[in-house]
Amino acid sequence: MYYKTRGYRIFNAVNSIFMAAVGLLCLLPMLHLLAVSFSASAPANAGLVSFWPIGFNAEAYLRTFSSRLFVGALTISVLRAAVGTAMTMFITLMAAYALSKDERTLVGRNVYIWFMIFTMLFSGGLIPSYMLIVKLGLINRFWALILPTLASAYNIILMLNFFRSLPREMEEASLIDGAGHLATFFRIYLPLSLPAIATVSLFTIVFHWNSYFDGLIYIGDKNRLPLASVLQTIIVQQDFRIVGPEVMARLSQRTLKAAQIFIGAIPVLLVYPFLQRYFISGIVLGAVKQ
Amino acid sequence: MNTRMWRNRKLHAGARRRNRETALSSLRRNWVLHLMVWPAVILFFIFSYLPMAGIVMAFQNFKPGLGFLNSPWVGLDQFRFLFGYDNFLKVLRNTLVFSLSKYVLNILIPFGFAILLNEVRNRRYKRTVQTIVYLPYFLSWVTLAGILLDMLSTQGLVNTVMARLGMERIMFLGDGFWFRLTVIFSDVWKSFGFNTILYLAALTTVSPDLYESAEIDGANRFRQTLHITIPSLVPITVVVATLALGGLLNANFDQVFNLYNPMVYEKADIIDTFVYRIGLLSGKYSLGAAVGLFKSFIGLILITISYRLAYRFTNYRIF
Structure with missing residues (x-):
């Protein structure tokens, strides 16, 4: 066999080392961040910390969690991800189920589909969308972060394709047994679709957790900002006034920033390996359909 | 009758x-x-x-106080202004520099990486590498920009290491040329793992019989890769490449917006960041909307063409 030849063994060794190097390249930035966040201010500011903390302490984390603004923002982000994902799934699953029927069952299906697809092809752009939120009176409201994101053509199509891949016979049997569409949907389709539902939910949770821009433009009151927007203001715009001087007093900016970035990334770090398996099967289902 | x-x-x-x-x-x-x-x-x-x-x-010349109904109409004035405006042409060029480089690299690198990863024979090792390289894809640009701004600063980890090796310190994010490289490669770094998924999935569908008969014919692994593995990846690559054409005006707002600064606007400003600054920050709503419309319109044409091509080449359909 080819993998027993000497040439292939050398290749395999080199390749394995290369893979480890690539893996490290993806991991090291996070490790550096973690090391800085647990280091003492002086070595962190002097740029001495690489991948292991110097002068280990958790001061930056304690300080971060003592900031009322930070904890408030964290709460808003959790709420946003929970409410946003639940509502998105509700709307997506219902629409996808109905649209997975053919034109004869759902009269006007093709019109619905094109109505939806067109939103993927063309958009009003940033300025008109902003004006709409102003006109709807949603500025500074929590719902400005939820409502515009609920209906996504991409999610609906992903679920629709999945529903269509399920055997028709089960649906027919269920309808013949006298179950209505709703019963068929809840009792047959949903239980069979858990992997796909997990995939789309993961996408949506991560999307909500990471969204910062809508908060930045729609929410003016800093006490109502989600965490991602607060982090963006502190880290990228370098605006520390938002945390207040008491937090800044004894801490280096570097360790504090590192701690906050890391806290912001924790939910994503937790959720992605766990759902990865479902996620891959889901995306493959959606994408390599031939 | x-x-x-x-x-x-x-x-x-x-x-x-x-x-x-x-x-x-x-x-x-x-x-x-x-x-x-x-x-x-x-x-x-x-x-x-x-x-x-x-x-x-x-x-229009939109004034929030007057609303959509009473703002004065100006026809194509906003567009006439734009195409004579130096900055806008620069913005267009920057957008294309970013998106074209990313387009090419985001196809080639995942393609090559998938083939190499597929050669790893230890399943656990393979799966571990796979999980790790997906990680950056899930992190937001705010997180990554926070890390990169720190690591690439003149006092950051990268420059410290380079200085210790006797190299000059580089202002990665303060110099136009280095900024562009940083944007292009950090984008590839973030997404190559994720982009590999499709290729790996395509490789699992290749029949082992093909490799076996190649083996019997005396082809070594390199020849097998050349004549079996690579050709079997061509269809999915064509789909990916044609569909990605639709996004050529998307240079990635989140990335550029979180990494750039006024020192590099010349070489970093892209359509979306330009719309944000001119439309929302400077309050020139109509001009911002005009740029947005320009982008959406070209985008619509590009997407339509790319889907047509994908359908013609490979019968690909999104639903």
Whole structure:
């Protein structure tokens, strides 16, 4: 066999080392961040910390969690991800189920589909969308972060394709047994679709957790900002006034920033390996359909 | 009029009536399905179609106080101004520099990486590497920009290491040339793992028989890769490459917005960051909307072409 030849063994060794190097390249930035966040201010500011903390302490984390603004923002982000994902799934699953029927069952299906697809092809752009939120009176409201994101053509199509891949016979049997569409949907389709539902939910949770821009433009009151927007203001715009001087007093900016970035990334770090398996099967289902 | 035509017409009327009856009875039986679609339809209408209607402001000199109805109409003035405006042409060029480089690298690198990863024989090792390289994809640009701004600063980890090796410190994010490289490679770094998924999935569908018969014919692994592995990846690569054409005006707002600074606007400003600054920060709403419309319009053309091509080449359909 080819993998027993000497040439292939050398290749395999080199390749394995290369893979480890690539893996490290993806991991090291996070490790550096973690090391800085647990280091003492002086070595962190002097740029001495690489991948292991110097002068280990958790001061930056304690300080971060003592900031009322930070904890408030964290709460808003959790709420946003929970409410946003639940509502998105509700709307997506219902629409996808109905649209997975053919034109004869759902009269006007093709019109619905094109109505939806067109939103993927063309958009009003940033300025008109902003004006709409102003006109709807949603500025500074929590719902400005939820409502515009609920209906996504991409999610609906992903679920629709999945529903269509399920055997028709089960649906027919269920309808013949006298179950209505709703019963068929809840009792047959949903239980069979858990992997796909997990995939789309993961996408949506991560999307909500990471969204910062809508908060930045729609929410003016800093006490109502989600965490991602607060982090963006502190880290990228370098605006520390938002945390207040008491937090800044004894801490280096570097360790504090590192701690906050890391806290912001924790939910994503937790959720992605766990759902990865479902996620891959889901995306493959959606994408390599031939 | 002869009887045959008349009878034909009568037949058609009958068929039409029957169709309408089935449509009506279908509606009566399946109204629940319609009820299930309507929440999404309403949301699409409000949050996607109303902003499309709002594009009229690109042809006005929009004043928030006057609203859409009373703002003065200016025809194509905003567009005439734009195409004579130096900065806008620079912005277009920057956008294309970023998106074209990313387009090429985001196809080639995942392609190569998938082939190499597929050669790893230890399954656990393979899966571990896979999980790790997906990680950056899930992190937001705010997180990554926070890390990169720190690591690439003149006092950051990268420059410290380079200084220790006797190299000069580089202002990665303060110099136009290095900024561009940073943006392009950090984008590839973030997404190559994720982009590998599709290729790896395509590789699992290659029949082992092909490799076995190549083995019997005396082909070594390199030849097998050349003549079996790579050709079997071509269809999915064509789909990926044509579909990605639709996004050529998307240079990635989140990335550039979180990494750039006024020192590098010359070489870093892209369409979306330009719209944000000119439209929302400077309050030139109509000009911002005009740039947005320009982008959406070209985008629509690009996407339509790319889907047509993907369909023609590989019968790919999104639903």
